[in-house]
Amino acid sequence: MWAFTLRRLLYAVPVLLGVSMLVFALIHLAPGDVVDILVPPEVPKEIADGLRRRFRLDEPIYLQYLAWLSRLMVGDFGISFFTGRPVAEELFGALGNTLIIALPAALLGFSLGIVLGALAAYSRDSWLDKVFSATAIIGVSLPHYWVGIVLVAIFSVVLNMLPAQGMGFEGVPTSWTEIEHLILPVITLSLIPMGVTSRLVRANMLEILSQEFVGTLHAKGLAKRRVLYHTLKNAAPSALALMGLQFGYLLGGSILVETVFNWPGSGGLMNLAIFRRDVPVLSATILVLAAIFVVINILVDVLQALIDPRMRR
Amino acid sequence: MAEAATLSVDASLVLKRAQQGKSYWRRVWERLLDDKLTLAVTAMLMLLLIMVLFAPWFTVHDPYTGSVLRRLKPVGTLGHWLGTDEVGRDLWSRMVYGGRMSLLAGVVPVFLALLIGGFLGILAGYAGGLLNSAIMRLTDVLYAFPSILLAIAITGILGSGLKNTILALTISFIPPIIRISESVAAQTRHLDFVEAARASGARPLTIMRYHILNNVLGPILVYATSLISICIILAAGLSFLGLGVTPPSAEWGLMLNNLRQALWVSPLVAALPGVMIFITSMCFNLMSDGLRQAMDVRL
Numbered sequence: 001m002w003a004f005t006l007r008r009l010l011y012a013v014p015v016l017l018g019v020s021m022l023v024f025a026l027i028h029l030a031p032g033d034v035v036d037i038l039v040p041p042e043v044p045k046e047i048a049d050g051l052r053r054r055f056r057l058d059e060p061i062y063l064q065y066l067a068w069l070s071r072l073m074v075g076d077f078g079i080s081f082f083t084g085r086p087v088a089e090e091l092f093g094a095l096g097n098t099l100i101i102a103l104p105a106a107l108l109g110f111s112l113g114i115v116l117g118a119l120a121a122y123s124r125d126s127w128l129d130k131v132f133s134a135t136a137i138i139g140v141s142l143p144h145y146w147v148g149i150v151l152v153a154i155f156s157v158v159l160n161m162l163p164a165q166g167m168g169f170e171g172v173p174t175s176w177t178e179i180e181h182l183i184l185p186v187i188t189l190s191l192i193p194m195g196v197t198s199r200l201v202r203a204n205m206l207e208i209l210s211q212e213f214v215g216t217l218h219a220k221g222l223a224k225r226r227v228l229y230h231t232l233k234n235a236a237p238s239a240l241a242l243m244g245l246q247f248g249y250l251l252g253g254s255i256l257v258e259t260v261f262n263w264p265g266s267g268g269l270m271n272l273a274i275f276r277r278d279v280p281v282l283s284a285t286i287l288v289l290a291a292i293f294v295v296i297n298i299l300v301d302v303l304q305a306l307i308d309p310r311m312r313r
Numbered sequence: 314m315a316e317a318a319t320l321s322v323d324a325s326l327v328l329k330r331a332q333q334g335k336s337y338w339r340r341v342w343e344r345l346l347d348d349k350l351t352l353a354v355t356a357m358l359m360l361l362l363i364m365v366l367f368a369p370w371f372t373v374h375d376p377y378t379g380s381v382l383r384r385l386k387p388v389g390t391l392g393h394w395l396g397t398d399e400v401g402r403d404l405w406s407r408m409v410y411g412g413r414m415s416l417l418a419g420v421v422p423v424f425l426a427l428l429i430g431g432f433l434g435i436l437a438g439y440a441g442g443l444l445n446s447a448i449m450r451l452t453d454v455l456y457a458f459p460s461i462l463l464a465i466a467i468t469g470i471l472g473s474g475l476k477n478t479i480l481a482l483t484i485s486f487i488p489p490i491i492r493i494s495e496s497v498a499a500q501t502r503h504l505d506f507v508e509a510a511r512a513s514g515a516r517p518l519t520i521m522r523y524h525i526l527n528n529v530l531g532p533i534l535v536y537a538t539s540l541i542s543i544c545i546i547l548a549a550g551l552s553f554l555g556l557g558v559t560p561p562s563a564e565w566g567l568m569l570n571n572l573r574q575a576l577w578v579s580p581l582v583a584a585l586p587g588v589m590i591f592i593t594s595m596c597f598n599l600m601s602d603g604l605r606q607a608m609d610v611r612l
Binding site: 019141147149153157158251253255260271274286289293 | 466
């Protein structure tokens with residue numbers, strides 16, 4: 001088990017290196033360089049070139065990459081072009097804000113998805129199955145940013161029950177009026193994970209229920225509840241893998257929902273960085289989100305291996 | 314979104330089917346004809362395609378000319394049955410014309426990713442060894458990005474526009490397609506008929522084209538249809554963020570973005586473009602489900 005975990009961790013190193021190269025390459029593919037973004041076009045060329053030398057932009061590209069990488073290694077993400085504050089400070093604050101909606105959304109989406117999927121599989125072809133399966137397919141087909149808009153239209157514009165925009169607090173919510181700000185974004189974000197999880201769980205359960213060992217368990221006289229436990233345990237590894245991926249998508253995809261609700265999270269930060277052409281913030285956000293995704297995937301692999309020893313190859 | 318794929322090819326099942334006489338694709342076709350829901354959504358998509366292609370036949374007003382006097386008319390206004398947008402353009406016209414961009418940005422990336430990813434995946438799966446490692450390790454790097462993040466990163470850095478949207482979405486969808494086609498190709502590679510083809514002197518490219526491709530095609534097609542539904546949502550999402558199609562083009566996501574400010578005045582009109590994204594995406598999802606059942610593919 002430890003060997004497996006170690007191997008997975010070691011494998012993350014080349015992947016992360018590749019990710020950093022890709023982000024670096026992307027930024028250098030963009031038309032113009034940092035100096036073009038920072039100084040107005042009427043500045044004389046000599047001054048601009050002086051700046052390029054100062055930022056060491058005249059060095060070969062691989063040296064620039066190595067310098068950038070070595071700064072990243074010690075946690076130096078640079079300074080925001082726009083605010084002048086350290087990128088790390090801005091980014092980790094924003095990530096915290098994203099997690100405040102992403103974690104409850106994941107919890108809600110996954111648990112609802114598992115329950116709906118399992119119930120649908122257990123009552124196969126009944127009306128319950130049809131209703132749940134329809135809910136799931138609607139969940140995966142809805143553009144979640146649009147759902148956010150519709151929810152705002154209903155609950156904020158028409159019913160005037162919940163706040164439409166913004167976070168309304170800093171750090172962790174402490175009172176009901178602060179929690180109210182969370183409700184619409186969390187529901188919006190939870191839809192896709194709910195739909196995807198319930199579809200997978202249903203398909204998996206149906207397949208496992210058709211296997212011979214389930215018949216044996218019934219024949220042995222095991223209570224239905226105990227049989228369910230065995231099926232769930234068999235369905236767990238692939239559901240876990242999916243949930244890991246989905247959580248990553250939730251973090252990455254929250255940019256759309258954060259835009260709808262004006263939520264000051266990592267997605268909102270990325271959106272701002274794109275339009276301000278704030279390269280340090282943009283590259284750091286992409287990099288950190290990708291790194292989180294890699295770590296989540298490792299965690300999922302290890303969890304899977306814990307549940308199912310066959311995976312420890 | 315992209316689901317982790319586990320696939321298996323059951324040799325005895327394949328053999329049984331082959332002995333029943335009818336070809337695989339013929340049986341798939343027969344099963345599809347029996348599936349009312351899939352037929353219905355396919356018909357709906359065809360209708361949408363026709364409407365979008367022959368947009369002038371289905372609309373009265375020009376989608377680009379507005380009038381300050383007719384701004385944000387509600388649904389059901391005489392002459393503008395779906396109302397007008399924030400600059401007085403007919404909403405129905407813009408929805409129909411907007412479908413052109415939305416469908417284009419939803420289908421083309423998946424198609425391109427299918428070609429590129431399918432080829433690389435089959436190559437990796439069939440060749441094995443070093444080539445496999447090289448392709449799959451590169452895929453792992455791309456896989457480290459959630460697809461939407463990669464798409465946003467690419468369009469955010471390279472700039473908005475239809476071309477960059479298609480490029481970004483194509484790159485985001487290549488890795489999952491490589492993974493699926495690689496896993497099926499690797500499983501097929503050691504089946505008897507492939508060995509037989511190899512023994513009879515068929516060249517690798519021929520084997521890949523005839524024998525491996527035929528086995529990979531089913532799962533990939535099913536997966537690609539469901540990807541289209543994601544792609545439509547993401548493409549519209551990019552425009553919604555201002556990273557995709559640029560104004561004044563009509564595109565569902567962009568319309569949603571422009572109408573957002575009108576939410577407090579005319580919530581129904583502001584929400585309408587999203588309905589189109591939702592319906593189209595659901596049709597593709599249902600079609601993918603139908604294909605999956607008809608082709609007997611497990612993804």
